Amino acid sequence: MKVAVLILAHKNLHQLELLIDSLRSDFDIYVHADKKWNIPINELNSKYGNVHFFSKYDVSWGSSNIMLATIELLKAAYQKQHDYFIFISGQDLPIRTNENIMKVLTNLNGASLIKYQKLPRAKWDLSGGFDRMYYYWEHDFNSPIAKFAMKVVRKFQRIFGLKRKLYPMPAYYGHSMWLTLHNDAVKYVLEFLEKNPGYVKRMKYTTLIDEIWLGTIVLNSPVKVINDQSTHVNWTDGPEYPRTLRGGDYEPIIEVFRNTNCLFARKFDEKVDSNIIQTFLNNRI
Numbered sequence: 001m002k003v004a005v006l007i008l009a010h011k012n013l014h015q016l017e018l019l020i021d022s023l024r025s026d027f028d029i030y031v032h033a034d035k036k037w038n039i040p041i042n043e044l045n046s047k048y049g050n051v052h053f054f055s056k057y058d059v060s061w062g063s064s065n066i067m068l069a070t071i072e073l074l075k076a077a078y079q080k081q082h083d084y085f086i087f088i089s090g091q092d093l094p095i096r097t098n099e100n101i102m103k104v105l106t107n108l109n110g111a112s113l114i115k116y117q118k119l120p121r122a123k124w125d126l127s128g129g130f131d132r133m134y135y136y137w138e139h140d141f142n143s144p145i146a147k148f149a150m151k152v153v154r155k156f157q158r159i160f161g162l163k164r165k166l167y168p169m170p171a172y173y174g175h176s177m178w179l180t181l182h183n184d185a186v187k188y189v190l191e192f193l194e195k196n197p198g199y200v201k202r203m204k205y206t207t208l209i210d211e212i213w214l215g216t217i218v219l220n221s222p223v224k225v226i227n228d229q230s231t232h233v234n235w236t237d238g239p240e241y242p243r244t245l246r247g248g249d250y251e252p253i254i255e256v257f258r259n260t261n262c263l264f265a266r267k268f269d270e271k272v273d274s275n276i277i278q279t280f281l282n283n284r285i
Helices: 013-023 041-047 065-078 098-107 144-160 183-195 197-202 213-219 250-258 275-282
Strands: 003-009 028-033 051-054 084-089 116-118 173-175 180-182 231-233 264-266
Touching (some): 003 013, 003 065, 013 028, 013 275, 041 051, 065 084, 065 183, 065 197, 065 213, 084 183, 173 213, 183 197, 183 213, 197 213, 231 250, 250 275
Parallel strands (some): 003 028, 231 264
Antiparallel strands (some): 084 180, 116 173
16 A cells, blocks of 8 residues: 655754655655745755655745645645555654554545545534625735735625625535545545636635645545544643643554544644654554
């Protein structure tokens, strides 16, 4: 089985390289580094044989550029015709050994893993997710003036009930952006985007569209999908949301992994707790 790991990264180069080193013996790796992050892309591409670094987009929080960076990674990885494509961040770590990751993927029998709910999603604010697309948002701009202007536009939209039209889809879905897609799903997504260029254009000036755009395409397709997560994220315990994992988090997370299809966990930060990173890497199940 041929597997690609697609990574969106924006900080902590040493930590990113630990992640890469844990995977590169068995997987092809594609990394998009935030354009604002000054790292030696050419040097890194020369250092690793099967790791491919890109740095094309400013991937600020909430920006639709996260979608564009993901598409860039997908197109690059799809050229090699992998069986599976795993989406993670540079702050994730594999909890299973590479061998056991392969076993989980084999047992999926060609299905993709996406943890999803049809919109409107009860636990999401902004009209269950739809307001992320109905209104104009400022995250695609760097200029303070442009950001302010978009906030003013959104305020008038709300006052006068002016909603943007959605791109015509049978249904919209909210989902974790850290998902695992089979080749059939990626093929469908790339063909859909080629035939429907207006879809990506319509997702500009939205907010947090990374949790909607990709799954919505896949879940409106005929490909097989299992409603389950491939990356475990702790959204409940804080103090950050999601929680930055620390000492004491290892055993609870391992118990989660014994009973799920999860492959990775997030998020880790070497500047918060570097020891927990080595604990997880040295004790993969």
